Amino acid sequence: MDVMDVGQNIEALLVTANRSISVKIPLELDDGTIRVFKGYRVQHNNARGPFKGGLRYAPDVDLDEVRSLASLMTWKTALTRLPYGGAKGGIAVDVKELNRGELERLTRRFVNRIHDFIGPQTDIPAPDMNTNAQTMAWIMDQYSMLHGHNPAVVTGKPVDLYGAEGRESATGRGVVYVIEELMKDEGRDLAETTFCIQGLGNVGSYAARFLDGLGAKIVGVSDVSGAVYDEAGLPVGEILEHVRKGGDVKGYAGGDALPGEELLTLPCDVLVPAAVGDVINRENMREIRASYIVEAANGPVTPEADDHLRERGVILVPDILANAGGVVVSYFEWVQNLQNFSWKEKQANAELHSTITEAYRRVRKLAKRRGLDLRTAAFVLAIGSVGKATVLRGIY
Numbered sequence: 001m002d003v004m005d006v007g008q009n010i011e012a013l014l015v016t017a018n019r020s021i022s023v024k025i026p027l028e029l030d031d032g033t034i035r036v037f038k039g040y041r042v043q044h045n046n047a048r049g050p051f052k053g054g055l056r057y058a059p060d061v062d063l064d065e066v067r068s069l070a071s072l073m074t075w076k077t078a079l080t081r082l083p084y085g086g087a088k089g090g091i092a093v094d095v096k097e098l099n100r101g102e103l104e105r106l107t108r109r110f111v112n113r114i115h116d117f118i119g120p121q122t123d124i125p126a127p128d129m130n131t132n133a134q135t136m137a138w139i140m141d142q143y144s145m146l147h148g149h150n151p152a153v154v155t156g157k158p159v160d161l162y163g164a165e166g167r168e169s170a171t172g173r174g175v176v177y178v179i180e181e182l183m184k185d186e187g188r189d190l191a192e193t194t195f196c197i198q199g200l201g202n203v204g205s206y207a208a209r210f211l212d213g214l215g216a217k218i219v220g221v222s223d224v225s226g227a228v229y230d231e232a233g234l235p236v237g238e239i240l241e242h243v244r245k246g247g248d249v250k251g252y253a254g255g256d257a258l259p260g261e262e263l264l265t266l267p268c269d270v271l272v273p274a275a276v277g278d279v280i281n282r283e284n285m286r287e288i289r290a291s292y293i294v295e296a297a298n299g300p301v302t303p304e305a306d307d308h309l310r311e312r313g314v315i316l317v318p319d320i321l322a323n324a325g326g327v328v329v330s331y332f333e334w335v336q337n338l339q340n341f342s343w344k345e346k347q348a349n350a351e352l353h354s355t356i357t358e359a360y361r362r363v364r365k366l367a368k369r370r371g372l373d374l375r376t377a378a379f380v381l382a383i384g385s386v387g388k389a390t391v392l393r394g395i396y
């Protein structure tokens, strides 16, 4: 906060979440067992508009994690100038332990617990780790049973059910738009640049596909099962097809198989962590060999590792910029739902390109002007914008 002109009183307003919701979700499994899950929704700030942010299903989800992810959403929507605040939610559950019907009931019961706190002008959830368009369809349906038909309560829905063309690929596409700008600024040719990507879920797989399409050389990829490396470049299309059919990276036969965590320290020019948080940390920060890190995941670099990498001259594009493509196209979906109108994917991609490259340009310009790293510059812009909205609305 000290590189910004944010007064202490405003600072106190910005660091605390507006509302933190924790709920108990009892669920009867198909075999008759009763399990009790914990669900969360943290609404961090709505000075600039309704709360907005994803829902994640993972065993280690807790209130602290959701709280910090919710604040990232506030800065992300501000940086990209979307008329939203920030929120995040989740359920502490291992999705592999539940079947489809059980997951549907869990999702619907979660909505029953939080429906009074969400809504198209209040708080609009979206997909994140281990949730997808189907999860969003269940949320829309359950919310509509309680409040009347209302597709705009959630984004990232299936295209056949009020979803926006382009939302599924938007986060990975945005990551690649940012990489293209970064490479231009750094005077590098994508075809001569090597990439390692951690995570081949929604974000990582689309980022890999689009980078491959641009002729970039992807030398390493990983998922929770393991990593694969080939310094000559991996056959990305073949790996993605293997994953699409339900396979994991460990089960892929080509390239050199490695333990998953080794992906992060492989020799490459650009490292794209696109999986979970805190993976680049005190344990491995000295072994990172990439010159650039593009944070496709939320919070993949701990503050200590961030300081260390900055001192070493590694250029890092922060999550609130690099992975903002998802929420940008979520915004387009929301607008289309409110207008009962739908755009073609080409339009969504073009608007995404201009929104994200414009945000990147503003960050890069400020960083250059004030001698800041890209993360600090992005936070200066985002926090400044939320602070200004807070003051303009008036505190009483």
Ligand SMILES: NC(=O)C1=CN([C@@H]2O[C@H](COP(=O)(O)OP(=O)(O)OC[C@H]3O[C@@H](n4cnc5c(N)ncnc54)[C@H](O)[C@@H]3O)[C@@H](O)[C@H]2O)C=CC1
Pocket (backbone or CB within 6 Å): 127, 128, 129, 130, 131, 171, 198, 199, 200, 201, 202, 203, 204, 222, 223, 224, 225, 260, 274, 275, 276, 277, 296, 297, 298, 323, 324, 326, 327
């Ligand atoms: N889905 C979206 O639109 C957005 C997602 N994000 C962030 O991107 C990241 C990934 O999200 P999604 O792709 O949606 O999730 P996902 O659930 O579709 O995929 C997650 C991927 O990470 C892998 N993974 C999990 N733990 C791992 C580990 N310890 N090491 C290596 N790989 C591991 C999984 O095997 C899977 O390939 C998360 O941090 C999420 O918050 C950010 C913005 C939007």
Ligand SMILES: O=C(O)CCC(=O)C(=O)O
Pocket (backbone or CB within 6 Å): 052, 053, 054, 055, 076, 124, 125, 126, 127, 128, 155, 156, 298, 323, 324, 326, 327, 328, 330
């Ligand atoms: O699409 C959205 O509304 C939010 C996506 C998200 O959770 C994120 O950007 O981290």
